[in-house]
Amino acid sequence: MPELFQTVYGRGLVAEFKTYVHRPYLVVTMEDLWPRFADDFDDGLVGPLFVSSLERTDLERIVAGLPTCESVIGLGGGQALDVAKYVAWKRRLPLFQVPTAMSVNAAWGQRAAVRIDGVIRYVAYAVPEAVYVDFDVVRSAPPDLNRSGVGDILCYWTGHWDWKMAAETGKVEDRWPYDEALVAEARVALDRVIDAADEIHAVSDAGIRALAESLRWGGSSFHNAGWNPRHIEGAEHFVFYNLEYLTGKHFLHGQPVTLGVLLMSDLQGNRPEVIKAVADRIGVRYRPSEMGVTWDQVGEALRTLKAYVERAGLWYTVASERPVTEDWISRMHDWIGD
């Protein structure tokens, strides 16, 4: 099995950096988080660099203007960790990552999500010395943020069905033949989250650890499987992409992805009630009104899903295999609610 990023769990972890990272060290974080952590650093600090843009041309300019530093510490949610990766890659510096919420798997992925002319692109390549999960830091983030992280694990439920169906109907891509062992590995990460549903809801130490371990596996899995997304992503993500495209809204990634899991599991006939019960126990918010969109917008994203997938050149899933009817959309409206 390919290596996963070294991950350390504990408390008071941020205050320890000054005793061992290469000096001077750059901290990349968000302006609103900084007051909580400023006292944890000493005169070896450069910056902090507050993330203000993910646009690649801005990042290039910012990196070029940075003073000399010998290591990079990323401290925050996805954006701060991605910019920290980008700086570490560009300057070839050792990287230390501290995710302050369990909302995304950015801490455990090699590439950085940046924007090029406003379009999200995954660039660069950085493997941190270690990822530090501080229970007290994570627990102080809003619970909805921490619970939403399960979206990128629950999606294996629908992703695996899509991959198997594509293989059985002869529609699977030549470069991604169905791989039972890879699916079984992903299933371990999924089952870990299902088994810990109540702990994740409570944002307990056990819940944080279970979710972090699964995000850790998933974060590097696209790369580790030879840039194959089939075992970790399917039509549920396509629902989210189309919803984002149609509304232009900024979402908390795991929420619309979870909505996509529920909808696509029903279209698949893939025990939708079972996975909905898991999402409900965790308490991840997946209803349209909870993400600031209307059911009509969700309905439109479903109606135009197949065309969107074809236009975007995405892979073969239930979105291409089964027609979306007005009857089904209306039944989904009743099932999910507003």
Ligand SMILES: [Zn+2]
């Ligand atoms: Zn995702």
